[in-house]
Amino acid sequence: MRIYVSSVMVDDQEKALQFYTLVLGFVKKVDLPLGEFRWLTVVSPDAPDGVQLLLEPNVNPAARTFQQALFDQGIPLTSFAVDDLQKEYERMKALGVAFRGAPESSGPVMTAVFEDTCGNLIQLAQV
Helix, strand or coil: CCCCEEEEEECCHHHHHHHHHHHCCCEEEEEEEECCEEEEEEECCCCCCCCEEEEEECCCHHHHHHHHHHHHHCCCCEEEECCCHHHHHHHHHHCCCCECCCCEEECCEEEEEEECCCCCEEEEEEC
């Protein structure tokens, strides 16, 4: 068994696609119309056949409440691995990404949390 798709709830799929591809550097994998919304996934360019990240419309009231609660409490929805956190932090800051603070060390792991413009906090981690 392996993880195939993981979801990130987003308030606007097109805005999310632009942010996750143009800013974060992911690549669009699947884009299928599903009525009012799309089955829209992105992948890491380093693993095009790896885990897909579904940019899932956040239309469920319970999900919106959950997403807002995590955001308000400063809890990241998910975490992405990077090889050089300081370099990614500086690159993304230059692109206008809103970070909750500078990278911090927690033992063998460095982390930084940013806002994805779609209602989520995302953590970057370097082991």
